[in-house]
Amino acid sequence: MPKLPGINHERAVRAFEKAGFRIARPGKHIVMTDGVRVLTIPRGNPINAFTMAGIIKDAGLTVEEFKELL
Numbered sequence: 001m002p003k004l005p006g007i008n009h010e011r012a013v014r015a016f017e018k019a020g021f022r023i024a025r026p027g028k029h030i031v032m033t034d035g036v037r038v039l040t041i042p043r044g045n046p047i048n049a050f051t052m053a054g055i056i057k058d059a060g061l062t063v064e065e066f067k068e069l070l
Contacts, residue, residue, distance in 0.1 A: 004053055004063050006046030007070070012055070013041060015069035019061060034059075 009030065013023070016032055021039060025031040030041040039059055042051065056066045 004049045004056075004067075006049055007052055008045050009041055009043050009047055011070060012047060012052065015066060016041075016059060018069045019059065019065075021059070 021032040024033045032039045
């Protein structure tokens, strides 16, 4: 798996919005959905690289695709 640095949660939310996800519920964790998948993004800055990689996988994207959305 390619290296993925820690990412600010706001940048991650914007990138997932470009991929078709919408914020379903804000709070301590941001819950996003595309109608099929549900993602939970913590508001920590930066989001740990391992955590971010898991969220990207849950979204059905590759790390390369996600980096292009940033």
